Amino acid sequence: MALQTAQPRSPTPPPLETRSTTWLLWLRRVGSGLGRPLLALLLALVAGVIVIMITASGSLVDRFNAALLAYGYLFVGAFGNAANLSFSLVNVTPLIFTGLSVAIAYRARLFNIGAEGQFAAGTILAAIVGLKCSTWPGWLLVPLMIVAGALAGAVWGGIVGLLKAWRGAHEVVTTIMLNWIIFYVSDWLVSGPLQAPGQADQTPSMPPQTNLPKLSVLYNQTLGHFLPTISQPEQYIVDISFLLALVALVAYWFLMTRTTFGYETRVVGENPRAAQYAGISVKRNVVLVMALAGLFAGLGGTLQLMGQYPYEVIGQVFRNDTTGFDAIGVALLGRMTAIGIFLGALLFGGMRQGGSLMQLKANVPGDLVYIIEALVLFSIAVQFLPVIQQAIVRRFSAARRPTVMAALAGGVIDLDQEPTNGAEAPTMNDQLLSGTGKAALADGQGQAQTPAQERQHQQNGEA
Amino acid sequence: MHEQEKAPLAQAASPDLAASPYAVEMRDICKAWPGVVANDHVNLRVRRGEIHALVGENGAGKTTLMNILYGLVRPDSGEIYINGERVHISGPRDAIRLHIGMVHQHFMLIPPLTVAENIVLGQEPGGPLAVYDRRRARELVLQLSARYGLPIDPDTRIEKLSVGLQQRVEILKALYRAADILILDEPTGVLTPQETYELFDVLRALSRQGKTVIFITHKLREVLDLTDRVTVLRRGRNVGELVTRETNQAEIARLMVGREVLLRVEKRPARPGPVVLRVENLHASSDRGLEALQGVSFEVHAGEILGIAGVEGNGQSELVEVLSGMRRATAGRVTVTHASGQQTGKTYDITSMNAREVRLVGVAHIPEDRRGSGLVLSDTIESNTILGRERWPRFAWARFILRLGEVAQWARRLVREFDVRTPSTRLPVRALSGGNQQKVIVAREFAADPQLLIAAQPTRGVDIGAIEFIHRRLVEQRDAGKAILLVSAELDEIRSLSDRIAVMYEGRIVDIVTPEASEEELGLLMTGGRPSGASREEEAQTTGDSGA
Incomplete structure (x- = not known):
């Protein structure tokens, strides 16, 4: 406290941080975290209404009603009753795993376009293990398959990391190439060595002892002894891999926010020079992060293979499957947070499920779902533009950031007040509460703006 | 007032x-x-x-x-x-x-393009639709540079230029636009x-x-x-x-x-203890593969500030990077000896350690480029106060699980002790002013209780109040018996803080002088002028050794 230049006149400086500041900052974070994805979703839904209104027939009111009806069935189809919900959750599970894969890579600012490939790698190795050791008991084979699938994914992702760290190969290029390699490898395996005798392009079913139990069945067998049981548990098809996905979400959250690994990954992603300064090995982190990303995706593939009918790998399935690519949307929509990824996966998985009922009942093409998905992504991508733009500017070292934010705290703001007793001088917290300081605390935008940033600010304001 | x-x-x-x-x-x-x-x-x-x-x-x-x-x-x-x-x-x-022309603080140049290309960018001779006339652009730039007496090679790529020359390009750019x-x-x-x-x-x-x-x-x-x-x-x-x-x-x-400012640093004479940092015949290459350090040798004692003066680009940055573990030495030896009072402790060879290991030995480092490498701007103040020390037992359990409560407390303590102006330690550092950002770094590095403190351009781009504060802290640390290596482009800063001044020129220490040396003498040394006889011999000896 030696320097008193801009300190308020009060003899005892205001407490650095109070409950209200913390609370406000938290609220701000949540607000900015939820705001953009929700806005994107809203925009997409509004655009969807317009699309339906164009294609529907009748008066304007009829058309509008048709749109509302379609959305109603979309929702009911996705989450309307327990059976529908369980179908949705079946879609959600692999999306969570692949979404985590994309998100974890993005924490180190790596774009993992290869979640689908890692997903495939995991599925295939798990299938090989399952088929080759089909006589082994379940208690041994189940963990073995899961570990094998996770490792295969990790290796597939790790290759990307190694190429990036050693040769500087860009991960977008390498992941896409590795995707196709594994797609073709799987096609070959399924139509060759692993082909089920007498069947077209598909493997035999996994041994029954490896099939994961349904969530409802598990419930009846455990909690069901004490609580009301579920009748006809077989109709709720979601299996216990959904629970594992939730565990994975928690693990991701813990890893990223509570460990040195997450911390160092963040440093590597945000500022590689700072990582070097701190003695954090960028290369090691890049490899680890990509391997971990692959591990999550591989796990997703394995658990889907083991958890859902037909418990087998079908020819050309991966190249037509969009899970690993939808995952990019899930991760972006979820802003790389665990809870966000969960919500994003729920939305995407639910829409997939609800689309069929919508088509059936509201006579709106199920493809509308894809339009909405695309629009959500589009809105998100547009909001990512300023970030991309900044990245480019920074890259060319032309970045200028005048710091007008001077002293965000300190006596700047109360300078014009007539000197009063310390108690009456507005403190920083008052400033925050009065709202003038709040906008300045927005993530990273507290600084003075270049015109582009300024525009962004205005947009936020309108939002 | x-x-x-x-x-x-x-x-x-x-x-x-x-x-x-x-x-x-x-x-x-x-x-x-x-x-x-x-x-x-x-x-x-x-x-x-x-x-x-x-x-x-x-x-x-x-x-x-x-x-x-x-x-x-x-x-x-x-x-x-x-x-x-x-x-x-x-x-x-x-x-x-x-x-109106403007030369920005952070240059608006495109590093892979040549000087001429940068200058005419956006107003190429012949207009936007014509094919880029390389020769005409060169000519225009040469004319311009002759007219205003600003010599520059139009064909060099910006990334190869020193900061001073880059700025010259910026000025020429403005003049080209008839400012x-x-x-x-x-x-x-x-x-x-x-x-x-x-x-x-x-x-x-x-x-x-x-x-x-x-x-x-x-x-x-x-x-x-x-x-x-x-x-x-x-x-x-x-x-x-x-x-x-x-x-x-x-x-x-x-x-x-808005108040009286102490323009001079007040300090008592140094009471140097045993040698803490010993650098022997150090060699290292720059990013471009040139030999940036060509046999640097010096010692820093506990309780003294050794200033490194020199025109920028004479190897100071590389020296700091080697000492702090960010760059590999190609030859030579660096050791750090722990000292308390006049007692010496264990000696560590840090020559081939990475930044994390060097920190563990008790070396703190204020980097010259605080936004570029000293901070993660988008991360919170809290996170930034453990950068480089995140695995220390104090902050992480089993080097893996962060003790967030402890980190928060630590950050609050640092912010309070080092007078960082912020309403919360959970704000991104980006929201702070330059001076306060620098204080976050200074706080982090000082508070780790190091044996050796390497301060590279510690007051670059910060305001007078913060400069005064950082200077006072540096002297305090010296008086507490730390060894301090100060690298600065500000001759005033070097002269007022240092107890001894080592002058670097083209990757060597040409002489070590007292702070009483005149500015002219230092200026001469910094530009490769003849140093005084005695130390020159020493230098010759060292280089002779390295050759052998």
Whole structure:
């Protein structure tokens, strides 16, 4: 406290941080975290209404009603009753795993376009293990398959990391190439060595002892002894891999926010020079992060293979499957947070499920779902533009950031007040509460703006 | 305090100034950012052909005001007159049309392109549709460089140029666009003393040719050396408009800070203890593969500050990087010996350690580029206070699980002890001013209780208040028995803080002198002049050894 230049006149400086500041900052974070994805979703839904209104027939009111009806069935189809919900959750599970894969890579600012490939790698190795050791008991084979699938994914992702760290190969290029390699490898395996005798392009079913139990069945067998049981548990098809996905979400959250690994990954992603300064090995982190990303995706593939009918790998399935690519949307929509990824996966998985009922009942093409998905992504991508733009500017070292934010705290703001007793001088917290300081605390935008940033600010304001 | 501020304003209103039309006149400019008023009814009047200083602490609103003049920022209200005519500037394009040029603090150059390409960029000879005429562009640049006496090789790529030359390119870029009014935003922050003198000569020559120069700075000596008049801002308001030769450093400093400032560092004579850092015949390559260090040897004792002076680019950056574990030495040896009082402890060979290991040995490092490597700007203050030490048992359980509560407490303690102005430690560091960002680094590095402290450009680009604070802390650390290696481009800083000064030139230590050495002597050494006999022999010996 030696320097008193801009300190308020009060003899005892205001407490650095109070409950209200913390609370406000938290609220701000949540607000900015939820705001953009929700806005994107809203925009997409509004655009969807317009699309339906164009294609529907009748008066304007009829058309509008048709749109509302379609959305109603979309929702009911996705989450309307327990059976529908369980179908949705079946879609959600692999999306969570692949979404985590994309998100974890993005924490180190790596774009993992290869979640689908890692997903495939995991599925295939798990299938090989399952088929080759089909006589082994379940208690041994189940963990073995899961570990094998996770490792295969990790290796597939790790290759990307190694190429990036050693040769500087860009991960977008390498992941896409590795995707196709594994797609073709799987096609070959399924139509060759692993082909089920007498069947077209598909493997035999996994041994029954490896099939994961349904969530409802598990419930009846455990909690069901004490609580009301579920009748006809077989109709709720979601299996216990959904629970594992939730565990994975928690693990991701813990890893990223509570460990040195997450911390160092963040440093590597945000500022590689700072990582070097701190003695954090960028290369090691890049490899680890990509391997971990692959591990999550591989796990997703394995658990889907083991958890859902037909418990087998079908020819050309991966190249037509969009899970690993939808995952990019899930991760972006979820802003790389665990809870966000969960919500994003729920939305995407639910829409997939609800689309069929919508088509059936509201006579709106199920493809509308894809339009909405695309629009959500589009809105998100547009909001990512300023970030991309900044990245480019920074890259060319032309970045200028005048710091007008001077002293965000300190006596700047109360300078014009007539000197009063310390108690009456507005403190920083008052400033925050009065709202003038709040906008300045927005993530990273507290600084003075270049015109582009300024525009962004205005947009936020309108939002 | 308030009365003192008003006096200079009255001075400025003398009628003879009003007689000549101003090249630039800004009236009642207001601009508020969310949460902060950057400009509050600011007035600026710059006469044609003069060099006008715009001074103030960081965040006083200088840069905002100039960004408004250059059209980068729209003012909330206020009027701008250029040569007496009211103008509206809604973008840099307008500014350029009005013959206003700006040299930014962080250069706006494209590193992989050549000098000529950068200069003509956007206004290529032949217009936007023609094929780029390389030869014509070269010619134009050479003409320009001859006319204004700014020699430069038009074919070098920007990334190969020193900072000083890059700035020259920026100036040429503005002149190429026919700028009559040249705004320089803290141009000397990145320059060596020599480069600074050269820049001053250039600016004086430009002003003789009728160009008007607005010079943003917070270095008072430069104001007195170079400028004709001064406008002082504090917290977004005018606090003074002075004629340079009628004022002095103390007055300007008082106006800027709003109180009396200690311009000299007060310190007692050093009481050096045992040797802590020993560097023997160190060699290392630069990023470009050139031999940046060619046999550097020196020692730093506990309880002393060894200053490294030199024109930037003579190996200081590489030296600091090698010592702090960010760069591999190609030959030589670096050891750190723990010391407490006159007792010596264990000696560690840190030559091939990485930054994390070096830190563990007890070396703290304030990096020269705080935004580039010292901080993760988007991360919170809390996170930044453990950067490089995140695996220490204090902050992480089993080197893996962060003790977030402990980290938060630590951050709060540092913020309090080092007077970082912020409402919360959970804010991104980006939201802090430059001075406060630097304090976060200083706090982090000092608080780790190091044996050796490497401070590279510790006060670059921070305001007077923060400079004073950081200097005082450095001396405190010295008196607490730490060994301190200070690398700075500010000769004043080196001379006032150091107990011994080592001068670097072309990857070698040419001499080690006392801080009483005159500026001329240091300047001579820094440019490769002959050092005094005795130490020269020593140097010859060392190089001889390295050759053998």
